[in-house]
Amino acid sequence: MSIQIFIDGKFFPKEKAMVSVFDHGLLYGDGVFEGIRSYNGRVFKLKEHIDRLWESAHTLMLTIPMTKGEMVEAIVKTLKKNRLRDGYIRVVVTRGVGDLGLDPRKCPRATVFIIADKIKLYPESLYQKGLEIISVATTRSHPETVNPQIKSLNYLNNILAKIEAVNSGYEEALMLNAQGFVAECTGENVFVVRGNELLTPPPYLGILRGITRACAMEIGTSLGLDVREEVLTRHDIYNADEVFLTGTAAEIVPIVKVDNRVIGTGKPGRRTGEILAAFRGMTRTDGHAF
Ligand code: PMP
Numbered sequence: 001m002s003i004q005i006f007i008d009g010k011f012f013p014k015e016k017a018m019v020s021v022f023d024h025g026l027l028y029g030d031g032v033f034e035g036i037r038s039y040n041g042r043v044f045k046l047k048e049h050i051d052r053l054w055e056s057a058h059t060l061m062l063t064i065p066m067t068k069g070e071m072v073e074a075i076v077k078t079l080k081k082n083r084l085r086d087g088y089i090r091v092v093v094t095r096g097v098g099d100l101g102l103d104p105r106k107c108p109r110a111t112v113f114i115i116a117d118k119i120k121l122y123p124e125s126l127y128q129k130g131l132e133i134i135s136v137a138t139t140r141s142h143p144e145t146v147n148p149q150i151k152s153l154n155y156l157n158n159i160l161a162k163i164e165a166v167n168s169g170y171e172e173a174l175m176l177n178a179q180g181f182v183a184e185c186t187g188e189n190v191f192v193v194r195g196n197e198l199l200t201p202p203p204y205l206g207i208l209r210g211i212t213r214a215c216a217m218e219i220g221t222s223l224g225l226d227v228r229e230e231v232l233t234r235h236d237i238y239n240a241d242e243v244f245l246t247g248t249a250a251e252i253v254p255i256v257k258v259d260n261r262v263i264g265t266g267k268p269g270r271r272t273g274e275i276l277a278a279f280r281g282m283t284r285t286d287g288h289a290f
Pocket of ligand 1: 211212247
Protein backbone atom coordinates (compact mmCIF):
# COMPACT_ATOMS: atom_id res chain seq x y z
CA MET A 1 0.00 0.00 0.00
CA SER A 2 1.32 3.44 -0.84
CA ILE A 3 1.99 5.89 1.95
CA GLN A 4 -0.87 8.06 3.16
CA ILE A 5 -0.35 11.82 3.21
CA PHE A 6 -2.26 14.20 5.48
CA ILE A 7 -3.54 17.28 3.61
CA ASP A 8 -5.79 19.73 5.43
CA GLY A 9 -7.33 17.11 7.68
CA LYS A 10 -7.77 14.30 5.16
CA PHE A 11 -5.56 11.41 4.05
CA PHE A 12 -4.63 10.74 0.43
CA PRO A 13 -2.44 8.00 -1.08
CA LYS A 14 0.92 9.37 -2.27
CA GLU A 15 -0.14 9.30 -5.96
CA LYS A 16 -3.23 11.41 -5.24
CA ALA A 17 -1.67 13.78 -2.72
CA MET A 18 -1.77 17.11 -4.60
CA VAL A 19 -1.68 20.82 -3.87
CA SER A 20 -2.79 23.56 -6.23
CA VAL A 21 -0.39 25.16 -8.72
CA PHE A 22 -1.76 28.45 -7.31
CA ASP A 23 -0.47 27.61 -3.84
CA HIS A 24 1.99 30.33 -2.83
CA GLY A 25 4.21 27.69 -1.24
CA LEU A 26 4.94 26.57 -4.79
CA LEU A 27 4.70 29.94 -6.58
CA TYR A 28 6.82 31.90 -4.09
CA GLY A 29 8.32 29.52 -1.53
CA ASP A 30 5.95 31.24 0.88
CA GLY A 31 5.60 28.80 3.75
CA VAL A 32 7.37 27.01 6.58
CA PHE A 33 8.31 23.44 7.39
CA GLU A 34 9.82 21.05 9.90
CA GLY A 35 11.73 17.79 9.57
CA ILE A 36 11.08 15.54 12.58
CA ARG A 37 12.07 11.98 13.45
CA SER A 38 10.44 9.20 15.37
CA TYR A 39 12.44 6.48 17.04
CA ASN A 40 10.81 3.23 18.13
CA GLY A 41 7.35 4.71 18.62
CA ARG A 42 8.40 8.05 20.09
CA VAL A 43 8.51 11.38 18.29
CA PHE A 44 11.81 12.97 19.28
CA LYS A 45 11.69 16.62 20.48
CA LEU A 46 8.17 17.05 19.12
CA LYS A 47 7.38 20.11 21.25
CA GLU A 48 10.59 21.84 20.14
CA HIS A 49 9.82 21.21 16.46
CA ILE A 50 6.25 22.43 16.82
CA ASP A 51 7.35 25.54 18.70
CA ARG A 52 9.92 26.32 15.98
CA LEU A 53 7.27 25.82 13.26
CA TRP A 54 4.99 28.29 15.03
CA GLU A 55 7.86 30.79 15.47
CA SER A 56 8.77 30.60 11.77
CA ALA A 57 5.09 31.14 10.85
CA HIS A 58 4.75 34.01 13.33
CA THR A 59 7.54 35.98 11.67
CA LEU A 60 5.96 35.40 8.25
CA MET A 61 2.54 36.43 9.67
CA LEU A 62 1.26 33.07 8.50
CA THR A 63 -1.65 31.73 10.55
CA ILE A 64 -1.47 27.97 10.99
CA PRO A 65 -5.13 26.90 10.84
CA MET A 66 -4.95 24.53 13.79
CA THR A 67 -3.76 24.50 17.40
CA LYS A 68 -0.41 23.04 18.48
CA GLY A 69 -2.36 20.19 20.15
CA GLU A 70 -4.17 19.45 16.89
CA MET A 71 -0.82 19.44 15.08
CA VAL A 72 0.55 16.86 17.55
CA GLU A 73 -2.55 14.71 16.92
CA ALA A 74 -2.22 15.07 13.15
CA ILE A 75 1.46 14.04 13.23
CA VAL A 76 0.76 11.01 15.41
CA LYS A 77 -2.23 10.04 13.25
CA THR A 78 -0.05 10.21 10.12
CA LEU A 79 2.60 7.98 11.71
CA LYS A 80 0.01 5.47 12.88
CA LYS A 81 -1.81 5.44 9.56
CA ASN A 82 1.49 4.52 7.89
CA ARG A 83 2.44 2.03 10.66
CA LEU A 84 5.74 3.81 11.17
CA ARG A 85 7.55 3.52 14.49
CA ASP A 86 10.89 4.73 13.09
CA GLY A 87 10.14 7.44 10.59
CA TYR A 88 10.92 10.83 9.16
CA ILE A 89 8.08 13.35 9.32
CA ARG A 90 7.86 16.42 7.09
CA VAL A 91 5.33 19.02 8.23
CA VAL A 92 4.67 21.79 5.70
CA VAL A 93 2.47 24.85 6.10
CA THR A 94 2.14 27.00 3.00
CA ARG A 95 0.49 30.39 2.59
CA GLY A 96 -2.23 28.57 0.65
CA VAL A 97 -3.99 29.13 -2.62
CA GLY A 98 -3.97 32.68 -3.99
CA ASP A 99 -3.68 34.46 -7.31
CA LEU A 100 -0.54 35.03 -9.41
CA GLY A 101 0.46 38.14 -7.44
CA LEU A 102 2.63 37.70 -4.37
CA ASP A 103 0.26 39.47 -1.95
CA PRO A 104 -0.36 37.03 0.90
CA ARG A 105 -3.72 38.69 1.63
CA LYS A 106 -5.03 36.90 -1.47
CA CYS A 107 -4.49 33.55 0.24
CA PRO A 108 -7.41 33.10 2.64
CA ARG A 109 -6.26 29.86 4.24
CA ALA A 110 -2.91 28.15 4.78
CA THR A 111 -2.40 24.63 3.41
CA VAL A 112 -1.08 22.03 5.88
CA PHE A 113 0.37 18.73 4.80
CA ILE A 114 2.26 16.03 6.64
CA ILE A 115 4.35 13.30 5.04
CA ALA A 116 5.61 10.43 7.18
CA ASP A 117 7.97 8.04 5.47
CA LYS A 118 10.78 5.67 6.22
CA ILE A 119 13.95 7.53 7.15
CA LYS A 120 16.74 7.16 4.62
CA LEU A 121 19.63 6.46 6.95
CA TYR A 122 23.13 7.63 6.14
CA PRO A 123 25.52 4.69 5.70
CA GLU A 124 27.17 3.60 8.94
CA SER A 125 30.53 4.11 7.17
CA LEU A 126 29.89 7.87 7.32
CA TYR A 127 30.01 7.71 11.12
CA GLN A 128 33.02 5.35 11.13
CA LYS A 129 35.16 7.14 8.56
CA GLY A 130 33.88 10.69 8.84
CA LEU A 131 32.99 13.13 6.09
CA GLU A 132 35.11 15.55 4.05
CA ILE A 133 33.46 18.89 3.30
CA ILE A 134 34.29 22.10 1.46
CA SER A 135 33.51 25.74 2.13
CA VAL A 136 31.68 27.51 -0.69
CA ALA A 137 31.40 31.05 -2.05
CA THR A 138 27.62 31.31 -1.57
CA THR A 139 27.15 32.96 1.83
CA ARG A 140 24.29 32.22 4.20
CA SER A 141 21.43 34.73 3.84
CA HIS A 142 21.87 37.91 5.84
CA PRO A 143 19.46 37.80 8.82
CA GLU A 144 17.67 40.90 7.48
CA THR A 145 16.95 39.25 4.13
CA VAL A 146 15.37 35.88 4.89
CA ASN A 147 16.55 35.15 8.41
CA PRO A 148 18.08 31.64 8.50
CA GLN A 149 16.25 31.15 11.79
CA ILE A 150 13.02 30.94 9.77
CA LYS A 151 12.68 27.39 8.52
CA SER A 152 10.97 28.55 5.35
CA LEU A 153 10.16 26.81 2.08
CA ASN A 154 12.69 29.09 0.40
CA TYR A 155 15.85 26.96 0.56
CA LEU A 156 17.56 28.32 -2.56
CA ASN A 157 20.38 29.78 -0.51
CA ASN A 158 21.21 26.32 0.80
CA ILE A 159 20.59 24.65 -2.58
CA LEU A 160 23.05 27.01 -4.32
CA ALA A 161 25.67 26.08 -1.73
CA LYS A 162 24.87 22.37 -2.14
CA ILE A 163 25.31 22.68 -5.93
CA GLU A 164 28.72 24.28 -5.41
CA ALA A 165 29.81 21.46 -3.09
CA VAL A 166 28.54 18.77 -5.45
CA ASN A 167 30.24 20.48 -8.42
CA SER A 168 33.51 20.21 -6.50
CA GLY A 169 32.94 16.54 -5.66
CA TYR A 170 31.76 16.94 -2.06
CA GLU A 171 28.48 15.97 -0.42
CA GLU A 172 28.19 18.89 1.98
CA ALA A 173 29.11 22.59 2.00
CA LEU A 174 30.36 24.72 4.86
CA MET A 175 28.65 28.10 4.55
CA LEU A 176 30.05 31.36 5.91
CA ASN A 177 27.99 34.47 6.56
CA ALA A 178 28.48 37.68 4.59
CA GLN A 179 31.18 38.82 7.08
CA GLY A 180 33.21 35.65 6.51
CA PHE A 181 32.35 33.95 9.81
CA VAL A 182 31.38 30.30 9.91
CA ALA A 183 27.58 29.88 9.81
CA GLU A 184 26.44 26.31 9.18
CA CYS A 185 26.14 23.63 6.49
CA THR A 186 23.25 23.38 4.01
CA GLY A 187 21.14 21.24 6.35
CA GLU A 188 23.20 20.86 9.52
CA ASN A 189 24.77 22.99 12.24
CA VAL A 190 28.51 22.90 12.85
CA PHE A 191 30.53 22.30 16.04
CA VAL A 192 34.20 22.51 16.95
CA VAL A 193 35.97 20.68 19.79
CA ARG A 194 39.06 22.53 20.97
CA GLY A 195 40.66 21.01 24.09
CA ASN A 196 37.91 21.06 26.69
CA GLU A 197 35.79 23.52 24.71
CA LEU A 198 32.76 22.74 22.57
CA LEU A 199 32.06 25.72 20.31
CA THR A 200 29.30 26.52 17.82
CA PRO A 201 28.33 29.76 16.04
CA PRO A 202 25.70 31.97 17.71
CA PRO A 203 22.30 32.28 15.94
CA TYR A 204 22.74 36.03 15.30
CA LEU A 205 25.44 35.21 12.73
CA GLY A 206 22.71 33.69 10.57
CA ILE A 207 21.98 30.03 11.25
CA LEU A 208 19.01 27.83 11.93
CA ARG A 209 18.74 27.26 15.68
CA GLY A 210 18.94 23.48 15.28
CA ILE A 211 17.18 21.16 17.69
CA THR A 212 19.96 18.56 17.42
CA ARG A 213 22.37 21.45 18.05
CA ALA A 214 20.62 22.11 21.39
CA CYS A 215 20.91 18.39 22.26
CA ALA A 216 24.65 18.39 21.44
CA MET A 217 25.17 21.46 23.64
CA GLU A 218 23.28 19.81 26.51
CA ILE A 219 25.27 16.57 26.12
CA GLY A 220 28.54 18.53 25.92
CA THR A 221 27.77 20.21 29.23
CA SER A 222 26.91 16.86 30.84
CA LEU A 223 30.28 15.51 29.62
CA GLY A 224 32.01 18.36 31.45
CA LEU A 225 32.91 20.34 28.33
CA ASP A 226 32.95 24.13 28.31
CA VAL A 227 30.10 24.70 25.83
CA ARG A 228 29.91 28.14 24.23
CA GLU A 229 28.44 29.94 21.26
CA GLU A 230 31.43 31.62 19.62
CA VAL A 231 32.24 33.49 16.43
CA LEU A 232 34.43 31.14 14.36
CA THR A 233 36.50 31.58 11.22
CA ARG A 234 37.66 28.92 8.78
CA HIS A 235 41.05 29.08 10.54
CA ASP A 236 39.34 27.93 13.76
CA ILE A 237 37.73 25.06 11.87
CA TYR A 238 41.00 23.94 10.23
CA ASN A 239 42.83 23.96 13.57
CA ALA A 240 40.12 22.31 15.70
CA ASP A 241 40.76 19.00 17.44
CA GLU A 242 37.42 17.76 16.16
CA VAL A 243 34.60 19.04 13.96
CA PHE A 244 31.12 17.57 13.67
CA LEU A 245 27.73 18.43 12.19
CA THR A 246 24.30 18.07 13.80
CA GLY A 247 20.86 17.63 12.24
CA THR A 248 17.65 15.67 12.65
CA ALA A 249 18.29 13.35 9.71
CA ALA A 250 22.08 13.07 10.04
CA GLU A 251 22.24 13.08 13.88
CA ILE A 252 25.96 13.72 14.68
CA VAL A 253 28.38 13.46 11.74
CA PRO A 254 32.16 13.52 12.27
CA ILE A 255 34.09 15.75 9.87
CA VAL A 256 37.65 14.70 9.11
CA LYS A 257 38.70 17.17 6.40
CA VAL A 258 37.61 20.71 5.54
CA ASP A 259 38.96 22.36 2.37
CA ASN A 260 41.60 19.61 2.25
CA ARG A 261 42.88 20.48 5.73
CA VAL A 262 43.01 17.41 7.95
CA ILE A 263 41.06 17.96 11.17
CA GLY A 264 42.79 16.65 14.31
CA THR A 265 43.99 13.09 13.75
CA GLY A 266 42.04 12.76 10.49
CA LYS A 267 39.71 10.26 12.16
CA PRO A 268 36.37 10.83 13.94
CA GLY A 269 37.23 12.30 17.34
CA ARG A 270 36.66 10.86 20.81
CA ARG A 271 34.33 13.63 21.95
CA THR A 272 32.30 13.38 18.74
CA GLY A 273 31.89 9.65 19.40
CA GLU A 274 30.80 10.27 22.98
CA ILE A 275 28.29 12.91 21.90
CA LEU A 276 26.88 10.64 19.17
CA ALA A 277 26.52 7.75 21.64
CA ALA A 278 24.79 9.97 24.21
CA PHE A 279 22.53 11.42 21.51
CA ARG A 280 21.50 7.95 20.34
CA GLY A 281 20.78 7.10 24.00
CA MET A 282 18.53 10.16 24.23
CA THR A 283 16.59 9.16 21.11
CA ARG A 284 15.88 5.75 22.65
CA THR A 285 14.32 7.11 25.82
CA ASP A 286 13.03 10.64 25.19
CA GLY A 287 10.12 11.69 23.04
CA HIS A 288 6.36 11.81 22.64
CA ALA A 289 5.20 8.16 22.82
CA PHE A 290 2.45 7.12 20.42
N1 PMP B 1 20.62 24.10 9.49
C1 PMP B 1 19.78 24.03 8.46
C2 PMP B 1 19.90 25.02 7.36
C3 PMP B 1 18.80 23.03 8.41
O1 PMP B 1 17.95 22.94 7.38
C4 PMP B 1 18.71 22.09 9.48
C5 PMP B 1 17.65 21.03 9.48
N2 PMP B 1 17.74 20.13 8.43
C6 PMP B 1 19.64 22.19 10.52
C7 PMP B 1 20.56 23.23 10.51
C8 PMP B 1 19.60 21.24 11.68
O2 PMP B 1 18.46 21.47 12.47
P1 PMP B 1 17.78 20.34 13.32
O3 PMP B 1 18.80 19.79 14.24
O4 PMP B 1 16.68 21.04 14.05
O5 PMP B 1 17.28 19.30 12.37
